[in-house]
Amino acid sequence: MATIDTLLDWIEIDSVTGGEGDYGEALAERLASLGFGVERQVVEPGRFNVLARADEPVVVFCTHLDTVPPWFGARNEGKVVHGRGACDAKGPALAMIEAARRLVDSGERRIGFLFTVGEETDGAGAQFADRHLTEPWAPRYTIVGEPTDNAFVRGGKGVYKCKLHAKGVAGHSSQPVGPSAIHELVGVIHRLLSDEWGDHEVFGAGTINFGEIEGGLAANVVAPSASATLLVRAVELPGTVEARIRKHLGEHVELEASKSYGPVEFVVPDGGDGPVVAFGTDAPFLGRWGEPLLYGPGSIRDAHTSHEQLSEASFERAVADYERVARQLLDRADAGR
Numbered sequence: 001m002a003t004i005d006t007l008l009d010w011i012e013i014d015s016v017t018g019g020e021g022d023y024g025e026a027l028a029e030r031l032a033s034l035g036f037g038v039e040r041q042v043v044e045p046g047r048f049n050v051l052a053r054a055d056e057p058v059v060v061f062c063t064h065l066d067t068v069p070p071w072f073g074a075r076n077e078g079k080v081v082h083g084r085g086a087c088d089a090k091g092p093a094l095a096m097i098e099a100a101r102r103l104v105d106s107g108e109r110r111i112g113f114l115f116t117v118g119e120e121t122d123g124a125g126a127q128f129a130d131r132h133l134t135e136p137w138a139p140r141y142t143i144v145g146e147p148t149d150n151a152f153v154r155g156g157k158g159v160y161k162c163k164l165h166a167k168g169v170a171g172h173s174s175q176p177v178g179p180s181a182i183h184e185l186v187g188v189i190h191r192l193l194s195d196e197w198g199d200h201e202v203f204g205a206g207t208i209n210f211g212e213i214e215g216g217l218a219a220n221v222v223a224p225s226a227s228a229t230l231l232v233r234a235v236e237l238p239g240t241v242e243a244r245i246r247k248h249l250g251e252h253v254e255l256e257a258s259k260s261y262g263p264v265e266f267v268v269p270d271g272g273d274g275p276v277v278a279f280g281t282d283a284p285f286l287g288r289w290g291e292p293l294l295y296g297p298g299s300i301r302d303a304h305t306s307h308e309q310l311s312e313a314s315f316e317r318a319v320a321d322y323e324r325v326a327r328q329l330l331d332r333a334d335a336g337r
Contacts, residue, residue, distance in 0.1 A: 003098055004081060004312055006030070010090045011074035011083035020065040020117045024050050027065070027093065027115055034101055036113070043117055043128045050115040051129075054104050056136040057112025058333050059326045060289060061096035062126075063089040063145035063296070064119030064282060068304050079312040086310040087298025089119075092145030095297055095315055099322035110330060112139065114289070119282050122259065126282035130289065139290040141267065141329045143322065144283050147298035147310075150317050152325075153266050154274035155202045156281060156294060158234035160241040161259040163227055164188060166215070167252055170224035181226040182216050184252040189213075189228060191248040200235040203263045203276055207233045233278045237262045261285070266294045269325050279303075293329075295321065 015023035028038045028050050036052040043049060050065070067085040074083035081091070093115060100111045116125030166185035171177030189210060197206030208230060215226025234241050238260035246255060261284035268274045279300055283292045297318035298310040 003094065004076065004315070007081055007086070007091060007094050007310075007315070008074040008076060008083070010094065011081070011085050014071040015065055015067055015085065016069045016071050017066040017118060017120045018047070020047060023090075024048055024065050024115065024117075028052070030097060031113065034097070035104065041129065041132065043125050047117045047125075049117060049125045049129055051113065051137075053112035053137075054109035056110060057139050058110040058141070059329050060112040060114055060139040060142040061100060061145065061322065062114040062116070062142050062282060062286070062289070063092045063096065064116045064125070066117055066120050068120050072306075080309050081312070081315075082307070082309045084308055086302075086308050087147040087296070088300075088303035088308065089145055089147070089296065091298055091310040091315055092147070092296035092318065095318040096143070096145055096322055098319045099326065102319075102323050103326060108327070108330065111326065112137065114142070116282055119280075123282055123285045126285035130286050133288045140333045141291050141293065142286055142289040143293045143295060143325065144281050144286075145296040146279070146281055146294060147296050147300050147303050148275070148277065148294060149299050150297055150314055150321065151295070152268045152272065152274045153277050153294040154268050155266060155276040156264045156283065157203050157206070157276070157278045158236075158238070158262040158264070158284065159259060159280055160232040160234050160238050161229070161257075162242075162245070163229045163256045163258065164249070165254045165256060166226045167254075168222060168224050168226070170217070171222045173220045173222055178222050179252055180222045181252070182223040184250065185213070185215065185226040185228055188248055188250065188253050192230070192245065195244060195248065197232055197241070197244070198234070198236040200263070202265060203235040206235040206241075207278075234260075235263055264292065267291050269293070269328055293325070295325075
């Protein structure tokens with residue numbers, strides 16, 4: 001089908017974070033060809049969000065332009081599209097555009113788009129869009145596209161990411177010198193892994209992961225420095241998470257915070273009880289863009305992998321669901337709900 005051919009073309013465009021421009025231009029051209037007014041919102045030199053609208057948007061479709069590395073190209077086998085961005089998130093983007101085309105063709109023009117840079121790293125595009133939201137943009141609802149197995153998500157865990165820096169005193173390990181930065185850091189890690197990270201009736205239990213540890217000079221040298229990065233999938237506010245981390249640090253370990261946001265509850269159409277996810281999205285940074293929904297074709301288990309893929313059946317279902325739910329949201333807005 002022609003729509004899938006477009007997805008294959010878009011996957012062939014390398015849009016790893018920091019290099020989203022060519023893909024952004026492809027989306028802008030597609031939207032303009034469908035009659036949407038398009039704006040390239042410059043976030044920093046060479047990088048821009050894509051905004052588009054028919055009339056004044058009440059419902060906005062939003063997903064991200066960037067992908068994780070490494071880029072690899074597209075192929076279509078057995079009605080399954082393979083390639084970087086297939087489900088995260090070029091497939092959702094195309095499904096949104098197709099749904100909006102159907103809405104506009106039927107006479108419904110209160111539709112807009114926000115496609116962001118930097119979602120995979122720091123949410124820079126979404127944060128910029130939120131700071132610079134101006135008339136006529138005043139959406140009531142924003143549907144965020146991520147691979148959710150075609151399910152509307154009830155909640156998403158927050159994130160608290162930081163780096164721990166331990167300081168020690170270098171010396172020969174045969175002598176009573178120190179402290180060892182590695183020993184200090186390992187003690188902190190042990191205490192943090194032994195702690196609890198909250199429990200929430202919607203979001204479940206918080207979890208902690210240490211993803212990187214480095215430090216020291218040699219086996220016979222007391223370590224003068226060491227560091228570790230950690231990430232909490234948070235069910236509490238960032239301040240609560242940070243306070244719990246700090247109580248375990250001690251005098252030789254310092255905290256450098258880098259990214260944090262609290263958990264998010266999403267609108268579930270028809271009041272359903274959708275799943276809770278732990279992966280990051282742009283939603284926490286779009287506080288001025290109305291009530292959020294989270295939905296998309298494909299599976300998060302395939303995202304960021306060497307086998308990233310999206311079935312045509314999942315894509316087609318997403319187009320229908322995006323169109324149907326957008327109509328429901330517009331009706332809800334008309335009714336003042």
